[in-house]
Amino acid sequence: MKKLKIxxxxxxxxxxxxxxxxxxxxxxxxxxxxxDCGCMYQDFKCKKN
Structure with missing residues (x-):
């Protein structure tokens, strides 16, 4: 498994x-x-305004 990379x-x-x-x-x-809360999402543009 590939390591996570920040x-x-x-x-x-x-x-x-x-x-x-x-x-x-x-x-x-x-x-x-x-x-802080641990949530994950794939595209930053998906965030609700």
Missing amino acids: IGGRENECPICNGNVFKIETSIGIVWQCK
Whole structure:
């Protein structure tokens, strides 16, 4: 299994808890994960306004 690789991060961008999210490269592609609430999503543009 391929290791996870953090390739970027943003503060106060989580659509659920407004926490810190990190862009992670995984075996299924690039995903965003919030380090505060743990949610994951695939495309940053999908976030609800």
